Amino acid sequence: MELLIFYPLALVSVILALFVVFNKSPIGSAVCLIGMMLGLAGVFILLQAHFLAILQIIVYAGAIMVLFMFVIMLLNLKDDDTKWKIRERNIFLSSATGVLIVGILYKIIDVTTDTKFDSPATVPDNFGTVEVVGTALFTDFVLPFEVASILLLAAMVGAVVLAKSKVD
Amino acid sequence: MVPLTHYLIFSAVLFSIGVLGVLIRRNAIVVFMCVEIMLNAVNVSLIAFDRYLNQHDGQIFSFMVMCVAAAEVSVGLAIVIALFRNKATVNLDEINLMKW
Amino acid sequence: MIAAPEIDLISLAPVLVLSVFTMLVMLIDLFVGKNKSVLVFVALTGLLLAAVSSFAKTDWPVSSFGGSYVVDHMSVFFTMIFCLSSGLAILLSVDYNKRENIRVGEYYSLIMFCTVGMIILASSTDLIMIFLGIEIVSLCLYVLAGIRRGDTRSNEAALKYFLLGAFATGFLLYGMTLLYGATGTTKLAGIAEALSHAEVLSQPILVMGVVLLIAGFGFKVASVPFHMWTPDVYQGAPTPVTAFMAVGPKAAAFAAFFRVFTTAMPELAPTWEVLLSIIAVTTMFVGNLGAIMQTNIKRLLAYSSISHAGYILIAIIAKGSLATSALLFYMLSYTFMTFGAFSIVILLGRAGKENLELEDYSGLGFKAPLLGLAMSVFLLSLGGLPPLAGFVAKFYIFQAALNEGYVILVVLAVLNSAISLYYYLKVIVFMYMKEPKGDFQISLTPITLIIIIIGLIGTVQLGLFPGPVISLAHP
Numbered sequence: 001m002e003l004l005i006f007y008p009l010a011l012v013s014v015i016l017a018l019f020v021v022f023n024k025s026p027i028g029s030a031v032c033l034i035g036m037m038l039g040l041a042g043v044f045i046l047l048q049a050h051f052l053a054i055l056q057i058i059v060y061a062g063a064i065m066v067l068f069m070f071v072i073m074l075l076n077l078k079d080d081d082t083k084w085k086i087r088e089r090n091i092f093l094s095s096a097t098g099v100l101i102v103g104i105l106y107k108i109i110d111v112t113t114d115t116k117f118d119s120p121a122t123v124p125d126n127f128g129t130v131e132v133v134g135t136a137l138f139t140d141f142v143l144p145f146e147v148a149s150i151l152l153l154a155a156m157v158g159a160v161v162l163a164k165s166k167v168d
Numbered sequence: 169m170v171p172l173t174h175y176l177i178f179s180a181v182l183f184s185i186g187v188l189g190v191l192i193r194r195n196a197i198v199v200f201m202c203v204e205i206m207l208n209a210v211n212v213s214l215i216a217f218d219r220y221l222n223q224h225d226g227q228i229f230s231f232m233v234m235c236v237a238a239a240e241v242s243v244g245l246a247i248v249i250a251l252f253r254n255k256a257t258v259n260l261d262e263i264n265l266m267k268w
Numbered sequence: 269m270i271a272a273p274e275i276d277l278i279s280l281a282p283v284l285v286l287s288v289f290t291m292l293v294m295l296i297d298l299f300v301g302k303n304k305s306v307l308v309f310v311a312l313t314g315l316l317l318a319a320v321s322s323f324a325k326t327d328w329p330v331s332s333f334g335g336s337y338v339v340d341h342m343s344v345f346f347t348m349i350f351c352l353s354s355g356l357a358i359l360l361s362v363d364y365n366k367r368e369n370i371r372v373g374e375y376y377s378l379i380m381f382c383t384v385g386m387i388i389l390a391s392s393t394d395l396i397m398i399f400l401g402i403e404i405v406s407l408c409l410y411v412l413a414g415i416r417r418g419d420t421r422s423n424e425a426a427l428k429y430f431l432l433g434a435f436a437t438g439f440l441l442y443g444m445t446l447l448y449g450a451t452g453t454t455k456l457a458g459i460a461e462a463l464s465h466a467e468v469l470s471q472p473i474l475v476m477g478v479v480l481l482i483a484g485f486g487f488k489v490a491s492v493p494f495h496m497w498t499p500d501v502y503q504g505a506p507t508p509v510t511a512f513m514a515v516g517p518k519a520a521a522f523a524a525f526f527r528v529f530t531t532a533m534p535e536l537a538p539t540w541e542v543l544l545s546i547i548a549v550t551t552m553f554v555g556n557l558g559a560i561m562q563t564n565i566k567r568l569l570a571y572s573s574i575s576h577a578g579y580i581l582i583a584i585i586a587k588g589s590l591a592t593s594a595l596l597f598y599m600l601s602y603t604f605m606t607f608g609a610f611s612i613v614i615l616l617g618r619a620g621k622e623n624l625e626l627e628d629y630s631g632l633g634f635k636a637p638l639l640g641l642a643m644s645v646f647l648l649s650l651g652g653l654p655p656l657a658g659f660v661a662k663f664y665i666f667q668a669a670l671n672e673g674y675v676i677l678v679v680l681a682v683l684n685s686a687i688s689l690y691y692y693l694k695v696i697v698f699m700y701m702k703e704p705k706g707d708f709q710i711s712l713t714p715i716t717l718i719i720i721i722i723g724l725i726g727t728v729q730l731g732l733f734p735g736p737v738i739s740l741a742h743p
Contacts, residue, residue, distance in 0.1 A: 002169060002170050003170055006170045006174065010174075010178045013178075013182065014178070014181055014182065014185070017182055017185045017186070017205050018185060020185075020189065020198070020201055020202065020205060021185060021188060021189035021192070021193065021198075021202060026195060026197055026198055029198050029201055030201065033201050033204065033205070036205070036208070037208060040208055040211070040212060043175075043178075043212060044211075044212075044215055046170070047175070047215050047216055047218075047219040048219060049215045049218065049219070049227055051227070052211075052215055052227055052230055052231065055231065055234055056211075056234070059234050059238060060204075060208070060234060060237070063238065064204070064237060064238055064241050067241055067242065067245060068197065068200075068201065068241070068245070071197065071245045071248065071249065072197060074249070075197075075248070075249070075252050075258065077195070077197065077258065100191075101184050101187060101188045101191075104184055104187065105180060105181065105184040108176075108177075108180035108183075108184070108476065109177050109180060110472075122222075123219065123222050127219075127222070128218075128219075128227065132224065133224055133227050133228070133231070135270050136224040136225075136227075136228055137228055137231070138270065138273070139270060139271060139272075139273040140224075140228075140273065140334055141225075141228045141336075141396065142273045142275065142333070143333040143336055143337060143394075143397065144228065144232055144336070144394070144396045144397055144400055147388055147397065147400045147401070147404075148232060148235045148236075148400060150287060150381065150384055150385070150404060151235065151236065151239055151385075151400055151403055151404045151407065152235065152238075152239055153381070154239075154378065154381040154382075154385075154404055154407055154408055155238075155239030155240070155242050155243050155407050156242065157294065157374050157377060157378065157381070157411075158242075158243050158246070158374075158378060158407060158408065158410070158411030159242040159243050159245075159246040159411075160246075160374075161246075161372055161374045161375075161378070161411060161415065162243070162246035162247055162249070162250045162411055162414055162415075162417060162426075163245075163246040163249050163250065176449075176473075183438070183442060186438065187435075187438075190431075190435050196427060196431065199431055200431065200434065203431075203434045203435055203437075203438055206435075206438035206441075206442075207437075207438060207441065209442075210438065210441045210442050210445050213442070213445045213446070213449065214445050214448070217445070217448060217449035221449075221452050223452065225396075225448065225453065225454050226445075226448060226449075228396065229395075229396050229399075229444075229445075229448065229454065232396055232399065232400060233399075233441065236399070236400070236403045236437075239403070239407060240403070240407065240434055240437075243407050243410055243411060243430070244410075244430050244431075244434065246411075247410060247411075247414055247423070247426045247427050247430050248427065250414055250417050250423050250426070251414075251420075251423035251424065251426075251427050253417075254417075254418065254419075254420045254423055255420050255423070260431075
């Protein structure tokens with residue numbers, strides 16, 4: 001039963017990810033990326049990570065992608081990418097890239113199918129809820145949580161420094 | 169029940185698509201979107217491992233990944249805007265004052 | 269009710285002090301107007317206090333926050349190096365920023381944010397914390413590299429660094445994920461414990477994880493084949509930021525690299541030793557051979573820093589306590605030499621004309637004999653000539669590697685040291701053997717003089733009397 005939900009979700013996500021890469025217009029890429037993130041949110045729910053699924057939608061598909069959209073429209077990039085081709089100037093590099101990707105993919109799949117994992121643990125009913133993840137966040141992982149605030153502050157200051165229009 | 173291997177392969181495929189995008193696209197913003205695909209792929213692995221190990225470490229980790237992604241996006245797009253002001257392009261092939 | 273977590277603020281003292289001062293710098297910036305020298309003073313005070321407060325815990329090693337943060341001799345020594353390098357970078361920026369018209373006060377707070385990240389990076393024993401630390405450091409560096417917003421080169425450096433850095437973060441993260449999946453924990457001690465069981469050790473995804481981790485860390489320390497960004501970013505970034513990048517963040521990345529590989533994965537050593545040895549050797553060769561071909565002094569120093577990453581990788585391969593102290597000593601002496609060399613590079617520049625080509629150094633030895641002498645000392649020390657700090661540092665790393673039996677690696681490293689002398693001497697030849705092309709307009713300010721003197725004292729002192737520092741670095 002779960003397989004019936006997983007495969008369509010996975011397939012749609014992979015196809016949308018490919019569209020991100022091969023779309024000619026940046027806006028199209030961004031829309032496909034939002035779709036892929038929504039698909040992944042579905043996968044997260046399937047994995048019983050409800051909190052992360054919601055965050056995926058609110059933070060990733062919502063906030064982050066809106067920022068992308070905003071910048072693409074601000075810079076008015078619609079024509080900038082029409083001449084896009086796989087680097088025809090450097091055939092060696094692109095074929096090497098292809099070989100590398102196929103190689104990495106083959107290796108990863110090979111390795112993951114070899115690995116013996118125990119059958120999934122039976123998890124409690126409240127696995128992945130806001131309560132449980134939040135508790136972990138504020139007890140065992142309180143230090144990363146606080147350090148993340150430094151990271152966000154630094155990023156905020158940095159972004160303002162680079163993007164503000166005039167230095168006094 | 170979906171076996172863990174399926175999730176890992178799914179994540180590996182997404183990750184490879186992201187890598188592919190970074191390597192072949194020349195538009196800085198799209199390249200950056202492909203990096204986001206890579207980070208998302210990692211999140212899938214993390215949460216799948218979590219479900220199968222019955223732990224919360226991976227979910228916290230992917231929470232932090234989202235946090236870092238948000239920070240990175242804000243800085244990255246600010247850099248793109250700063251560059252765009254001086255040189256109206258985001259094509260990486262045209263950004264070549266210094267030799268690679 | 270949830271149980272309150274155990275919080276050990278005293279272990280975190282340097283991070284807390286520095287964070288508070290960083291925010292102070294940002295707040296004061298609002299009120300000082302165009303003259304930013306107050307900020308420099310506050311920033312330096314913060315760094316000094318942070319360095320002092322790292323001794324708040326004395327019964328090393330102290331592990332806190334459920335084993336995700338540790339205060340041991342390595343983290344304290346690294347905290348010293350970070351505070352020193354950030355302090356020197358801030359001092360170096362004072363005149364440079366005036367000359368190049370960089371008037372953003374956030375410049376200083378970003379350097380301090382970066383220092384907070386480096387301290388976290390060097391003291392963390394949890395993959396999540398290491399990831400966050402690396403990201404804090406990288407984000408600040410992306411912004412610092414592009415802080416000259418009107419200069420296209422600076423923008424370009426920032427964009428290249430950012431895109432490649434984010435790409436490398438993906439690999440690092442995937443490696444950490446696979447490591448977590450195979451061992452079931454993110455704590456380094458827990459990983460080491462899990463790996464001592466044979467059935468965990470035989471999992472193939474571990475090898476994949478290790479390879480991806482090496483790629484991710486390899487990028488952050490600029491080792492071959494992940495070094496492509498280094499020359500461009502070093503050239504395009506403002507020179508004080510370049511000097512800072514070459515020392516502090518690199519030392520921090522090495523600290524995390526060392527910790528992850530030697531404390532968490534000693535059981536996997538046969539796998540990563542081979543890989544790291546290959547990377548170390550190619551890094552040294554590519555760095556040194558690349559440097560020979562450069563005509564721009566910043567690019568030359570960038571390639572030289574790549575080759576130094578190769579030498580330092582040998583310390584990771586050697587493992588053991590001797591390797592730890594060799595790593596610490598190397599990073600300290602590298603701080604003095606690099607900042608010394610870059611301070612002279614900055615000194616020769618003028619507003620609008622940075623004088624970065626080797627040609628511009630022609631005849632410096634006659635026109636300004638003392639400066640020429642100082643530059644020669646720094647370059648020869650970077651090349652590893654006795655009796656300077658660079659020699660002792662290299663000697664110490666090679667000794668650590670020889671003790672563990674890596675003879676071929678050491679032979680190749682010594683060979684590379686000899687190659688590297690060629691291009692360092694080339695600069696010196698330009699300074700002493702060529703006719704000066706134009707007049708040097710050197711305005712030696714007290715601050716720059718202080719940096720050069722600190723660099724000289726450090727380089728010579730660590731070269732002639734390394735004993736006390738080595739015993740400090742020894743666990």
